[in-house]
Amino acid sequence: MDGRATTLPKTPAGPLDAGPAGRPHVTIRGLSKRFGKAVIYDKFDFDIPRGKLISVFGPNGCGKSTLINMIAGLIPIDEGEILFDGKRLNEIKFGYVFQNYREALFPWLRAIDNVEYPLKLMQVPAAERKARSEKLIAHLGVKIDLNRYPYEMSGGQQQLVSIMRALIVEPEILFLDEPFSALDYEMTLFMREQLQRVFQETGTTTVLVSHDLEEAVYLADRVLLLSRHPALVADFVHFDDARPRTDATLSAPDFIRIKAHCLEVFQREVRKG
Amino acid sequence: MKRLDPFLPFVGAAGLVAVWYIAVWARIVDPVLLPSPAETFWALWKGMTGGALGMDFLMTVRRTVISTLIAAAIAIPLGIFLGSSERLYRSVEFVIDFFRSTPASAMFPLFLVLFGVGDETKISVAAFGAMLVILFNVAYGVMNARKTRLLAAKVMGASRFRVLTDVMLLESLPQTFIGLRNGVSLALVIIVVAEMFIGSTDGLGHRVFEAQQLFAMPDMYAAIFAAGALGYGLNLGFLLIERRYVHWSGK
Ligand SMILES: Nc1ncnc2c1ncn2[C@@H]1O[C@H](COP(=O)(O)OP(=O)(O)OP(=O)(O)O)[C@@H](O)[C@H]1O
Ligand SMILES: [Mg+2]
Numbered sequence: 127m128d129g130r131a132t133t134l135p136k137t138p139a140g141p142l143d144a145g146p147a148g149r150p151h152v153t154i155r156g157l158s159k160r161f162g163k164a165v166i167y168d169k170f171d172f173d174i175p176r177g178k179l180i181s182v183f184g185p186n187g188c189g190k191s192t193l194i195n196m197i198a199g200l201i202p203i204d205e206g207e208i209l210f211d212g213k214r215l216n217e218i219k220f221g222y223v224f225q226n227y228r229e230a231l232f233p234w235l236r237a238i239d240n241v242e243y244p245l246k247l248m249q250v251p252a253a254e255r256k257a258r259s260e261k262l263i264a265h266l267g268v269k270i271d272l273n274r275y276p277y278e279m280s281g282g283q284q285q286l287v288s289i290m291r292a293l294i295v296e297p298e299i300l301f302l303d304e305p306f307s308a309l310d311y312e313m314t315l316f317m318r319e320q321l322q323r324v325f326q327e328t329g330t331t332t333v334l335v336s337h338d339l340e341e342a343v344y345l346a347d348r349v350l351l352l353s354r355h356p357a358l359v360a361d362f363v364h365f366d367d368a369r370p371r372t373d374a375t376l377s378a379p380d381f382i383r384i385k386a387h388c389l390e391v392f393q394r395e396v397r398k399g
Numbered sequence: 400m401k402r403l404d405p406f407l408p409f410v411g412a413a414g415l416v417a418v419w420y421i422a423v424w425a426r427i428v429d430p431v432l433l434p435s436p437a438e439t440f441w442a443l444w445k446g447m448t449g450g451a452l453g454m455d456f457l458m459t460v461r462r463t464v465i466s467t468l469i470a471a472a473i474a475i476p477l478g479i480f481l482g483s484s485e486r487l488y489r490s491v492e493f494v495i496d497f498f499r500s501t502p503a504s505a506m507f508p509l510f511l512v513l514f515g516v517g518d519e520t521k522i523s524v525a526a527f528g529a530m531l532v533i534l535f536n537v538a539y540g541v542m543n544a545r546k547t548r549l550l551a552a553k554v555m556g557a558s559r560f561r562v563l564t565d566v567m568l569l570e571s572l573p574q575t576f577i578g579l580r581n582g583v584s585l586a587l588v589i590i591v592v593a594e595m596f597i598g599s600t601d602g603l604g605h606r607v608f609e610a611q612q613l614f615a616m617p618d619m620y621a622a623i624f625a626a627g628a629l630g631y632g633l634n635l636g637f638l639l640i641e642r643r644y645v646h647w648s649g650k
Contacts, residue, residue: 198554199554243565
């Protein structure tokens, strides 16, 4: 490791979250990424705290997707280092949920086989696959018929299947890139509750990219606000309201205050562009 | 009214037969050139049940099926191989498109020199034409595999080989079936033409040509209908297989 990687100049997260929960889960050091001439990240440092749900929010095209795609290894990084408890990506189990569930699920497999597919890749025997998917279904209280094909399901049900597919491996960390933005409002509200339940049940470190500030704050323990690219941490806001959060949360003074603060930071960043 | 919907496809056929009857009855066309529908269907029935037409029909089926099988056996693996790398496909695309655009009938003299006047020539020209059509479709099916789906497999830890077998292959199936349907239609066209002109003694093409030479018009129409039914049937066959096994196609 070089010197830069051991100092944390722009990282408000690390020390604050290194409480009883222990060290940060993911450490990002000196991350740089360019697309052609556009510098999206330039020596970006950040710590993702363990067992928290982090919402990532920022101006259009600032690099939210790029960030989680680099962490999840979907796109290569130019420079820098991302470690999970000091380990590399290929040493850990993680889950990723795409925005476009229609194109992310396998239409030739029944929903249940989609959910079990990652286990199949890991060469888990069929009987154990079944046991684990049943356990997950019970755990999440899923009531939909998983013997159907994805194209026979509603958008929300398909996205729920995607989330289950990400969770079946019992990931250490879960990434979701605008998972609900292709759903109608009613389904979005329902899926927020599902995600909250998943998080409460499993306590998995979760990184959620959202373009809806209300959703971002409502679901989050921490809101990561990014600036326009080259992206910097504009703010890292705590929202420690107890779970389960409900409709009442949306009108609670704390929620309103934090949402207003996030909006202010966001607008300041947008105006800078 | 909705209950009558299943009969809609027959409306056009019934209309055609009606117009045909009127044309014969009103003597709009010389009766020697246009026999009545009844005469034609009788010739079709007689020919297919014990007549020479049945034998010719089977010969054409045999040749078309063999050439399509050969074409598919070559084109599907090759298409997957070429399609799995876009750069590789781009480098051979011109050659494929060029020969795909060349009328296969123009290849007969060449194949005659190579294989003589037997069945090999007919089958190999048809297989050649069908192969290019299938190859092109399979390769595009593989190349156009949804990027998100490939990424999803990759993120779940699938190796490159697993991505190919578990995702790309299945993603390409709908397009592969389009290729197979077009390929079998083209193979039939080439086989029938070859049976007419390349020293044949059997097959539907031969039957049509011979009936015309003998001025046996009902037989000629009967052979044409048999060829039409064959083409339609082969297409339908692939469509049914596709519906059964590629159930997600177009969904
Ligand atoms: N493959 C690529 N090639 C070139 N430029 C890219 C590529 N992917 C992203 N970009 C650019 O990088 C910037 C960040 O993209 P990214 O998708 O991460 O933004 P985002 O914050 O997720 O935006 P959105 O709010 O639209 O989802 C954008 O300006 C985008 O145009
Ligand atoms: Mg994005």
